[in-house]
Amino acid sequence: MAVFLYQVGEKMGLIEVQDLYYKYNDSEEWVLNGINLDIKDGEFLVIVGHNGSGKSTLAKMLNGLLVPNQGTVDVNGDKTSDRDKIWDIRQQVGMVFQNPDNQLVANIVEEDIAFGPENLGLESSEIRKRVDNSLKAVAMEEFKRYAPHNLSGGQKQRVAIAGVLAMQPKCLVLDEPTAMLDPVGRKSVMDAIQKLNKGLGMTIVHITHFMTEAIQADRIIVMEEGKIVLEGTPRDIFSQVDKIKEYHLDVPQVTELAFKLHQQGLKISPDIFDIDRLVNKLCYLK
Ligand SMILES: Nc1ncnc2c1ncn2[C@@H]1O[C@H](COP(=O)(O)OP(=O)(O)O)[C@@H](O)[C@H]1O
Ligand SMILES: [Mg+2]
Structure with missing residues (x-):
């Protein structure tokens, strides 16, 4: 069964x-x-x-x-x-990992992403598809012909993520x-x-x-x-x-504030971590 x-x-x-x-x-x-x-x-x-x-x-x-x-x-x-x-x-x-510079191997973004799928021995049409999809998934498609050293840290890290995504x-x-x-x-x-x-x-x-x-x-x-x-x-x-x-x-700043207000006797739950929610609670406090 x-x-x-x-x-x-x-x-x-x-x-x-x-x-x-x-x-x-x-x-x-x-x-x-x-x-x-x-x-x-x-x-x-x-x-x-x-x-x-x-x-x-x-x-x-x-x-x-x-x-x-x-x-x-x-x-x-x-x-x-x-x-x-x-x-x-x-x-x-x-x-x-932490440092994107250690994770990028090629001189051009799209070649970097293709590196993993190439090592899997995939067909070039499949590799192309994976490169495009992976770059799109991290909103980096317009940078595919860039040299990684011309990218910001955040962009480089997104390319590193795309390189991993290409392995599906x-x-x-x-x-x-x-x-x-x-x-x-x-x-x-x-x-x-x-x-x-x-x-x-x-x-x-x-x-x-x-x-x-x-x-x-x-x-x-x-x-x-x-x-x-x-x-x-x-x-x-x-x-x-x-x-x-x-x-x-660390405690998120908003939570710390809510916690201290709660300790001071205000009717605020001490576990708020969303700023809008805290503002809302404060506005409607009687
Ligand atoms: N390659 C290594 N050889 C020996 N000890 C290590 C190695 N890597 C980490 N450690 C030790 O293992 C413990 C946990 O390290 P780690 O996993 O890097 O912690 P975290 O990422 O939380 O900072 C630490 O005491 C660290 O010194
Ligand atoms: Mg660590």
């Missing part, structure tokens, strides 16, 4: 991390210390945590760049420890992709990521230390010393302002 594992409307599991432990060769302590995490297909997950908490190490686990010492990482049913499956896994889970992954893992960008560049990259998630249903794992980015997630996990110490919707997480500070993280 057929068994329905998922209810209609519920997202399917894409990546499953179970009892994951990891340490680098020369380290005494576990850098990842018992991580359990399910990432659903189409989910927008944000990972936050202060420096050294293990975020980048976890990111590299998700596409098999690193493999667990103990425990498992499953991508769409395949274990990253299964070396026969590793190329398939790396194609399904694309990685974007199911999931994008972005490790602080906005850390080196100015506010305009940051917004353009976040807009592109949002469009990939909401428009194309792509699964996103986004690591950031900008809380204004974290509030855009479906779910946030907070890491500390190789463990997941908090997990929930942005509202769940930022309603715990004291705890967030305990983990050396």
Whole structure:
């Protein structure tokens, strides 16, 4: 008899991390210390945590760049420890790093995007299609004949994202992709990521230390010393302002203000992170 594992409307599991432990060769302590995490297909997950908490190490686990010492990482049913499956896994889970300059290989944008599909040995018509679609997905189609060094940081990072998209992954893992960008560049990259998630249903794992980015997630996990110490919707997480500070993280400014007004006895919920909502609450306060 057929068994329905998922209810209609519920997202399917894409990546499953179970009892994951990891340490680098020369380290005494576990850098990842018992991580359990399910990432659903189409989910927008944000990972936050202060420096050294293990975020980048976890990111590299998700596409098999690193493999667990103990425990498992499953991508769409395949274990990253299964070396026969590793190329398939790396194609399904694309990685974007902090510095776009380290990720661009060619002298012309479109050649850069074509690099991955060419290595897959695809036909030139298919490569062309993928290059155009990928550039369009990050709103960079008009720059396809530009030299990357003539682009802004945000534009370069969007080209780096397009290069990964050309491999047609199911999931994008972005490790602080906005850390080196100015506010305009940051917004353009976040807009592109949002469009990939909401428009194309792509699964996103986004690591950031900008809380204004974290509030855009479906779910946030907070890491500390190789463990997941908090997990929930942005509202769940930022309603715990004291705890967030305990983990050396910032609270969105709007939330901080709402929290302080609440502490002063105003009838304002302490977990507001939307400026319009706070203004609205203040205007109608009796
Ligand atoms: N290649 C490496 N070799 C040895 N130790 C490392 C290496 N990369 C990271 N670490 C250590 O692992 C811990 C977690 O690092 P990382 O995953 O980069 O954290 P985060 O991305 O949260 O800043 C840190 O203590 C860091 O020093
Ligand atoms: Mg890091």
